[in-house]
Amino acid sequence: TPALAEKLGLGRPALPEEIKAWTVEVFPDGKNLPEGSGSVEDGDQLFADNCAACHGDFAEGVDRWPKLAGGKGTLAAKDPVKTVGSYFPYLSTVWDYAHRSMPFGNAQSLTADETYAIVAYILYSNDLVADDFVLSKENFLDVKMPNADGFIVDDRPETEYAKFSEAACMTDCKKDVHITMHASVLDVTPGSDNA
Amino acid sequence: MDDKERLGNPATGAGLSRRGFLRAGAAVGAMAAGAGAARAEEQPDPLITEVQPWASGWGDGVDATPYGLPIRFEDDVIRRNVPWLTADTISSINFTPIHALDGTITPTGCAFERHHSGAIELAKEDYRLMINGLVDQPLVFTYEDLERFPRVNRTYFLECAANSGMEWAGAQLNGVQFTQGMIHNMQYSGIPLRLLLEEAGVKPEGKWVYVEGADASSNGRSIPLEKAMDDVLVAIKANGEALRKEHGYPARLVVPGWEGNMWVKWLRRVEVTDEAVQSREETSKYTDTLADGTSRKWTWVMDAKSVVTSPSPQMPIKHGKGPLVITGMAWSGRGAITKVDVSIDGGANWQEARLAEPGEDMAVSRFYLEIDWDGSEMLLQSRATDSTGYVQPTKAQLRAIRGENSVYHNNGIQTWLVKENGESENVEVSS
Numbered sequence: 308t309p310a311l312a313e314k315l316g317l318g319r320p321a322l323p324e325e326i327k328a329w330t331v332e333v334f335p336d337g338k339n340l341p342e343g344s345g346s347v348e349d350g351d352q353l354f355a356d357n358c359a360a361c362h363g364d365f366a367e368g369v370d371r372w373p374k375l376a377g378g379k380g381t382l383a384a385k386d387p388v389k390t391v392g393s394y395f396p397y398l399s400t401v402w403d404y405a406h407r408s409m410p411f412g413n414a415q416s417l418t419a420d421e422t423y424a425i426v427a428y429i430l431y432s433n434d435l436v437a438d439d440f441v442l443s444k445e446n447f448l449d450v451k452m453p454n455a456d457g458f459i460v461d462d463r464p465e466t467e468y469a470k471f472s473e474a475a476c477m478t479d480c481k482k483d484v485h486i487t488m489h490a491s492v493l494d495v496t497p498g499s500d501n502a
Numbered sequence: 503m504d505d506k507e508r509l510g511n512p513a514t515g516a517g518l519s520r521r522g523f524l525r526a527g528a529a530v531g532a533m534a535a536g537a538g539a540a541r542a543e544e545q546p547d548p549l550i551t552e553v554q555p556w557a558s559g560w561g562d563g564v565d566a567t568p569y570g571l572p573i574r575f576e577d578d579v580i581r582r583n584v585p586w587l588t589a590d591t592i593s594s595i596n597f598t599p600i601h602a603l604d605g606t607i608t609p610t611g612c613a614f615e616r617h618h619s620g621a622i623e624l625a626k627e628d629y630r631l632m633i634n635g636l637v638d639q640p641l642v643f644t645y646e647d648l649e650r651f652p653r654v655n656r657t658y659f660l661e662c663a664a665n666s667g668m669e670w671a672g673a674q675l676n677g678v679q680f681t682q683g684m685i686h687n688m689q690y691s692g693i694p695l696r697l698l699l700e701e702a703g704v705k706p707e708g709k710w711v712y713v714e715g716a717d718a719s720s721n722g723r724s725i726p727l728e729k730a731m732d733d734v735l736v737a738i739k740a741n742g743e744a745l746r747k748e749h750g751y752p753a754r755l756v757v758p759g760w761e762g763n764m765w766v767k768w769l770r771r772v773e774v775t776d777e778a779v780q781s782r783e784e785t786s787k788y789t790d791t792l793a794d795g796t797s798r799k800w801t802w803v804m805d806a807k808s809v810v811t812s813p814s815p816q817m818p819i820k821h822g823k824g825p826l827v828i829t830g831m832a833w834s835g836r837g838a839i840t841k842v843d844v845s846i847d848g849g850a851n852w853q854e855a856r857l858a859e860p861g862e863d864m865a866v867s868r869f870y871l872e873i874d875w876d877g878s879e880m881l882l883q884s885r886a887t888d889s890t891g892y893v894q895p896t897k898a899q900l901r902a903i904r905g906e907n908s909v910y911h912n913n914g915i916q917t918w919l920v921k922e923n924g925e926s927e928n929v930e931v932s933s
Contacts, residue, residue: 314701317647321632321640329632329771332712332722332779361589371589383795387907389786394797397780404782407720411593414619414718458789461801466903471805472891475843477852483932484848484881486919490673490815490928496680497584 333403337447340402344443345424347431353421354428357410366391366432376432382457392433396455398447402426571611578602581612584680587668592620593719595662597683600809600831601816605858606687606866607657610746613686616662616762618719621748624768629752631698631736635712635773638703645752648738651693656735656758657865659833661685661804663761663788666912669897673928678814681916681928682807687833687866690756692737695730695772704731708774712781713755716770723764724778725757729802733758736769759835759864760802761910763788793905806894807913808832808842808869808886819875819924826875828855830884832867837889839867846873848881848917848931849896861889880920881931898933 333339345353355364361372368374378388387393391401406422408414417425427442430450436442442450490496572579581596588594598614615621626645634640662684668674675681699711704727711730714722725734735756737745745751750767757764763783778784778800790798810830813819819826828846832839838861843852858868869884886894897914918926 315651315697317650318633318641318643318701321634321642325632325642326634326640330634330773332714332773332781334775334777335780336777382791382797383793385906387791387795389791394786396785400780400782400785403779404786407722408619408718408782411619412718457795458785458797458799461798461803463798463801463803463805467895468890468892470903471893471895471899473893475852475885475887475893477843479850480852481848481850481932484850485932486881486929487932488672488930489919490676493674495584495586495674496676496815497582 331403331407333399333406335397335399337399337444340399340444340447341419342444343419343423344441344445345420345422345427346441347424347427347436347438349421350424350426350428350431353417353425357413357417358425361411366429375429379433379453382454390433391429392435392453394454394457396452396458398426398430398450398452401429402447572609576602579612581614582679584675593618595664595684597679598686599679600683600685600811601678601814603811604829604868606831606868607741608686608688610686610688610741610743610749613688613746613749614662614684615748616684617717617748618721619717622717622768623747624716624751626752629716629770631753631769632771633698633702633774634771635775636705636708637699637774638705641698641702643698645738648693648736648753651697653691653693653738654735655689655691656733656756657687657689657862658756658758659685659687659804659835659864659866660756660762660765661807661833661835663763663801663804663910665762666914666916667909669914669928670901670908670912671906673930676928677816678809678811678916679816682809684762685833685866687831688740689742690735690737691739691742692735692756695734695736695755696732698736698772699730699774702774704774707776710775710778712771712773712775712779713764713766713769714771715750715766716768721763721766721783722779722781723766723783724775724781725764725802727774729757729760730772757802759804761788761804764802788910790904790908790910792908798908801911804833804835805911805913806832806834806836806839806886806888806892808839808884808894809916810844810882810884810918813882813920813924813926814918815926815928818926819920822924823875823877826873828871828873828882830855830869832861832869832884832886833865834886834888834890834892835864836892838863838865839886840889841887842867842869843885843887844869844871845883845885846880849883849885849915852885855884863889877922879922880918881929882918882920882926883915885915896933897930 363369366375378390378393381388423442430436579599579602583596595616629645631643665684714720737756755766832842842855844855845852855869855871861867900914919929920926
């Protein structure tokens, strides 16, 4: 990497309006949340108009589109169902992602109030708030996310690296080698007969 | 891999072009009839004894192809998708044809794609890069500004965190393109992100950067400042030319050794922050659920991994017994590949393969093992070792620690069953 003694003087100062237009991410502590509020009731209608075609009337998901509700208690099951209610650690992520990147194909079309309302409805769909709930910037952090404590920072250095850094066996490493699973039995590869 | 990409029942009747597979199969059949023409000793080979048209007439003029594509005989060496993996093709994945490639550099035209709201078209004139947050002076750069910064050239692999993710619960897809093909390896020309951050002046409170793209998905991710100031690049060229649209034209982030999701395309903003944003792509996605239901977050590094690319299910042995080149690729996000071992008996015994070139940090290495195949069945595996001493684990070793629902970061050893007829199949073997 080249070392620079001084700045090159490239670029120009970003204007406040420009910074505001693009700095819309919301942090877990609520930083950057705009003023506003929205009710479950309003969210129900907005969700029906903007979201239900893919996510279902009750946020349960249509076809292969993501389920936003349900899956409570399934994270240790054979097939976990990861939703806002069962998996998301922070409500900020739900608000931020919906506001910035949804609806799919028409992103950045929701106002702050609309986003509060839709997030309130998603919370209601997950049985996390009552049907008369109104979500606002003020009460945002009061919502308890069920899986808030469900995440650990990458622990591979402690749990895996030492184990996988032992000298590798080169000869007579196994007594019995037999096939336990064939992909062709499943036969779901594009180009194969049944895919 | 999104929830909507999770394994469900494959859609029926949604098959892609079957030509490649059928052609491969037909070739195996032809091999049984014995020998190529060059082996026939009784009769002279007309490809030699008769004047061929290409040895007599003209080929194409130099104005025929201002920017060329591969010759038509190679039209199977293409990206492929697996329709049942995702709900749509806009937030989806396709696969690099690694079975048919050699060396280490991935041709950009068939290097895999992963988008969350499609491959957008962003002209250089419309491109803006903002540096803001905990900096002395928030800045806006145009593309022309980027070109005036000192540049470096580096070759790195980009592997999707979900590469091989469909194989966590067992052997599923029958081809290395599908099981290990969410990867490409390119030479990037770019600007160290450190230089852009220093131009703005990072404040002492800065601990992270939040990076996002210009597309609707934004793909926002949090990266520790230490990594951002170390080897992260803002790339403006790949393999010598401008980035392809689908790879982030005109500028993308290069995050050596780390999961592909963090290599933000169409990069529009780098914000210095004092905490991680915990965005959708680092909470709902790109977190790895363990057997007890807790999930790892911030699993950034891609561990050492390798795979035999030929022979493999899409690359049957067509030449019968005798000399056989076993080849494949190996890579590690933690350093350079120092050694690759190959087993033909399912991991009971191993031989050290030959690295085509010395391994480079966080780049793909090519390995070869030349054997004299006696025509008997083989259980082919490869096992990578990197410069930190880490040895690629088996899938069973990984599952013993993580269970089967991690979705991401499957670097387990791949097994191909090579049959007596030269065809191969994706299998799992006892540990």
